Amino acid sequence: MSEHRDEPGAEDDGRAQHAAEDDGRAQHALAGRRRFLQQAAVVAGASAAAGWAALAPEHWPLSLQDATGERGKPAPRVMSLPDGGYGLAAVAGAPDLGIARGQGADVARMLRAAVDALGGMGRFVERGDVVLIKPNVAFERAAPLGATTHPDVLTALIHLCREAGAGEVRVADNPIESPEACFARTGLRSAAVDAGARVFLPQPADFELLHTPGAALIERWPFFARPFVGVTKVIGVAPVKDHNLCAASMTTKNWYGLLGGRRNQFHQDIHGIIADLALMLKPSFVVLDGTRVLFRSGPTGGSLSDVKPGHTIVASTDSVAADAFGWNELLERADQPLPGYFGLCEQRKLGTTDYRALNVKEVQVG
Amino acid sequence: MSAEPRPVSIGRDGKVRLRMLEPNRDGTPWYARTLRITSVRVITQASFFALFVFLLWVTWFSRMGGYPVSLFLELDPLVGLATALSTHTVYRWLWRGLFVLIPTLLLGRVFCNWMCPYGAMHQFFGWLFNIRSNRDNLDKNRYRPIYQLKYYILAVMLVMAAFGSLQIGLLDPISLLVRTFTTTIMPASDLAVSSAGQALAERGMNPDLTPLLSAPGAPDGRLFDGAWFVGLMLIGLVGMNLVIPRFFCRVLCPLGALLGALSRFSLWRIDRDVTKCTDCDLCLKGCEGASDPQAALRKSECFVCFNCIDDCPEDALAFKLSPLPVADRIVGSVKAGTATLFGRKLKSRVVATEIAAPDVPRRRWLFAAVGGVLAYPFLRLSKAVNDRGFDEKAIRPPGTVAEPEFLERCIKCDQCINVCPTNVLQPSTLDQGGLEGLWTPVMDFSVGFCQLNCTLCSEVCPTGAIQKISLAKKLGLERHQEDGPVRVGTAFFNRGRCLPWSMETPCVVCEEVCPVTPKAIGTYDETITRWDGEKVTLNRPYMRPELCIGCGICEHECPVLDDAAVYVTAIGETRDDERTLLLKTKKNV
Structure with missing residues (x-):
């Protein structure tokens, strides 16, 4: 308080001291009052804020009130795929099923021939498209064992997409076994990366609930969502495989690898699930990799004696038709009834099993 | 009061001056202040720590490719020595421990303050959270008798190893740090990275965060049984630096004890010039090892950090090749202040300059050794580690040697657990192997499964507890058809x-x-x-x-x-004939 004191002379030293004391006391009282008011304001403000947050009705701003406990639950983020999926409008006169056959022919040429039979990649992929390719990478098996999509087919497919001007090509799958190991052992990782595609391995945060209206079993199911961000076209490419429960695993069952969550419940109604998968994802087109056929011990195989050559690659806008072709002519089980999911798909108008009734174009390569 | 010079100032002549580039008062250039041996040491420590983290980062399916991923474990001479005691052999790369042993015999415990990533971590956090006054620091860095404890730990563990129970991994700093990274730090950082990725995705961004993940493609994020305890140890041991600087290194570290026992033979040591030393004790300010540089240097405690040389205002300390013992060359009375050394007057009143051996009386070494002798049967009589009474869930990874040999080799470093692509390998809890088997690898199939064509755990094991096996051997193919596949249960x-x-x-x-x-x-x-x-x-x-x-x-x-x-x-595993199930199993012939 010394700055308030006048320069004290010797004679009025005592008076000045008194004055200074009074002054100090007054200042002290003032400061005390001010501090009291400040503290009172802080206490009142904090109580009012806490009271508001706790007691204000839920729809009021800044309210935290949760009388039922419902508000505190996490709201699941639910996504949906575009209406009509990634399918394209039918082109009048264009084939729906392209079949390329070739004994010992180059896989890239066969794939090109099959896609050309549908009208060429230009029918599906436009300049700047972001294309997602879904191969079957389910198991950690070397390519010749036939349990997964052949890496040469994937390479050729990526090249076709890039030729057609795709801005970005992505490859994604959520395998049963360790994703890294599966992508490496099958040769699909290096095939994709070398051809200039980006590989998406599933991370825990990559899944979101997908809403599929009309699905019987998986109307809401965790879906491998991250690779789909910004995607404009989707192509499935699957091998031809025997399956222990649903008899055959081809392009329609291939979409299984886009789901997460408790997939191990799917076997309780595998046909219903595959029909739901066909409903869930409508691709731009699919490729059935019939270069070799895992005709028994599926879907894992593991022995070369379970694999026979198929010499065929199919491209189709109708995955059910492609699979029916595979059942009859690649698995060579035309004498047996089609597995249950074919009928379910057909009932829901998700494709036709009578592939011969479609506009089919078959070419011989090499 | 003179104003503190600013980091950047503009002189009257308009020139910009950086304080860090100004010459010293004695006229020596700026880099004499900055490029000191202690700065080199800090850079070395940071480099070794970075190398350590890098090697753990490449310990993953898609990143391995010739890197010596278990290098630090192999460089650790305690691992080499203890497994040599327990197995009478030196596995694969464990001779690399010589790279640490030999410098120790020349320079002392340089490993502790130049190479050890765990030591660097303790030093860093001790420095970061050091709020003590200088006087307190001097006090905290004096030698205390509790620092003997590490020698007893070492003795107990080496005696047990000689009997065939390898327990060094519980406290060996490299094993401890690898385990800590594997089960706590890396999964926690992956959690943070994937949450960040999710947050970015919600804002429409889709960056590739794969390089930041320690385990990209691990299906549901990795989890580790008992991570809480390893994490608690990490926090506790790092936190102890606030109470006693370098607590772990000074009190507990068995590797430090081994190197300390060896460094009595080192040729170089810190030497105090008693004709310059004024007994101000400032050398204690940053003494990492609490090795008493202000008095008789305890060679076995000195980390060779060189802080004392930096801090000495009298330039009385130096790192010297076999300095002379001076005590019996002093002439005159120290008490009376008339003492001289080679004609120069003594300033210091403390004439002793070296204590070479660890401060452990011989009878106490004996006590510790007896402790080790007793600990062996106490642990081995536990039911779980024997062929009778083993736990049904003690399922060892493929390539693991039979349980008694396994217990001679496993250092619980958990590198196998780190590299496992499916997360099936878990640190064992007390249930599966008692204390002796704690943190050793077991498979938990509720978490993952053993990938058929994978032998990575056998690749990274530094001690051969999981022997390096080929895929053909694991699957029983080619020349292993006769043996059939490796079965783990x-x-x-x-x-x-x-x-x-x-x-x-x-x-x-x-x-x-x-x-x-x-x-x-x-x-x-x-x-x-x-x-x-x-x-x-x-x-x-x-x-x-x-x-x-x-x-x-x-x-x-x-x-x-x-x-x-x-x-x-676990029944039916092929690693031990005592644990088979069937009279006949299928061979691949």
């Missing part, structure tokens, strides 16, 4: 919980995923009329035990999650 069905067996519901996920050819799971197919009248075809699974290798993918994929209807136990 056998799967069993619990029909009471199995959907087709007891709940009229189709399933057989187990059969689908069984990776062996032909499949070890078959089915009895039957069409039944369900309770509601519907006809259902059930494929009821059964085991073909001579085909099962115990990989556990059936248990992992079984929809009966909490207590799977098909489950693997």
Whole structure:
């Protein structure tokens, strides 16, 4: 308080001291009052804020009130795929099923021939498209064992997409076994990366609930969502495989690898699930990799004696038709009834099993 | 009061001056202040720490490719010595420990303050959170008798190792740090990175965060049994630096004790010039090892950090090649202040300059050794680590040697657990192996499964507890056909919980995923009329035990999650004839 004191002379030293004391006391009282008011304001403000947050009705701003406990639950983020999926409008006169056959022919040429039979990649992929390719990478098996999509087919497919001007090509799958190991052992990782595609391995945060209206079993199911961000076209490419429960695993069952969550419940109604998968994802087109056929011990195989050559690659806008072709002519089980999911798909108008009734174009390569 | 010079100033002549580039008051250039040996030391420590983290980062399926991923464990001479005691052999790369032993015999415990990543971590956090006054620092850095403890720990562990029970891994700093990174730090950082990725994705961004993840492609994020305890140890041991600087290094570290015992032979040491030293004790300010540089240097405690040389205002300390013992060359009376050394007057009143050996009386070494002798039977009599009474869930990874040999080799570093792509390998809890088996690798099929074509755990094991095996050996192919595949256990069905067996519901996920050819799971197919009248075809699974290798993918994929209807136990493992199940198993011939 010394700055308030006048320069004290010797004679009025005592008076000045008194004055200074009074002054100090007054200042002290003032400061005390001010501090009291400040503290009172802080206490009142904090109580009012806490009271508001706790007691204000839920729809009021800044309210935290949760009388039922419902508000505190996490709201699941639910996504949906575009209406009509990634399918394209039918082109009048264009084939729906392209079949390329070739004994010992180059896989890239066969794939090109099959896609050309549908009208060429230009029918599906436009300049700047972001294309997602879904191969079957389910198991950690070397390519010749036939349990997964052949890496040469994937390479050729990526090249076709890039030729057609795709801005970005992505490859994604959520395998049963360790994703890294599966992508490496099958040769699909290096095939994709070398051809200039980006590989998406599933991370825990990559899944979101997908809403599929009309699905019987998986109307809401965790879906491998991250690779789909910004995607404009989707192509499935699957091998031809025997399956222990649903008899055959081809392009329609291939979409299984886009789901997460408790997939191990799917076997309780595998046909219903595959029909739901066909409903869930409508691709731009699919490729059935019939270069070799895992005709028994599926879907894992593991022995070369379970694999026979198929010499065929199919491209189709109708995955059910492609699979029916595979059942009859690649698995060579035309004498047996089609597995249950074919009928379910057909009932829901998700494709036709009578592939011969479609506009089919078959070419011989090499 | 003179103003503190600013980091950047503009002189009257308009020139910009950086304080860090100004010459010293004595005229020496700026880099004499900055480029000191202690700065070199800090850079070296940071580099070794970065190398350590890098090697753990590449310890992953898609990143391995010739890197010596277990280098630090192999450089650790305690690992080499203790396994040599327990197995009478030196496995694969463990001779690399010589790279640390030899410098120790020349320079002292340089490893502790130049190379050890765990030491660097303790020093860093001790420095970061040091709020003590200088006077307190001097006090905290004086030698204390409790620092003997590490020598007793070392003695107990080496004696136990000689009996065949390797327990150094509990406290060996490299094993401890690898384990800590594997089970706590890296999974926690992955959690943070994937949350950040999710947050970015919600804002429409889609960056590739793979390089930041320690385990990209690990299916559901990795989890580790008992991570809480390893994490608690990390926090506790780092936190102790606030109480006693370098607590772990000074008090507990068995590797430090080994190097300390050896450094009595080192040729170089810190030497105090008693004709310059004024006994101001400022050398204690940053003394990492608490090695008493202000008095008789305790060679076995000195980390060779060189802080004392930096801090000495009298330039009395230097790192010298076999300095002369001066005590008996002093002439005159120290008390009376008339003492001289080679004609120069003594300033210091403390004439002793060296204590070479650790401060452990011989009888106490004996006590510790007896402790080790007793600890061996105490641990080994636990039921779990023996062939009788082993735990059904002590399922060891493929390539593991028989349990007694395993216990001679495993240092619980958990590198195998780090590299495992499916997260099936877990640090054992007390249940599966008692204290002796704590943190050793066991497979938990509720978390993952053993990937058929994978032998990574056997690749990274530094001590051969999991011997390096080829894929052909694991699968029983080529020249291993006669032996058949490596089996780690056998799967069993619990029909009471199995959907087709007891709940009229189709399933057989187990059969689908069984990776062996032909499949070890078959089915009895039957069409039944369900309770509601519907006809259902059930494929009821059964085991073909001579085909099962115990990989556990059936248990992992079984929809009966909490207590799977098909489950693997350790019986039937091929690593020990005492633990087989069948009289005849299928060979691949």
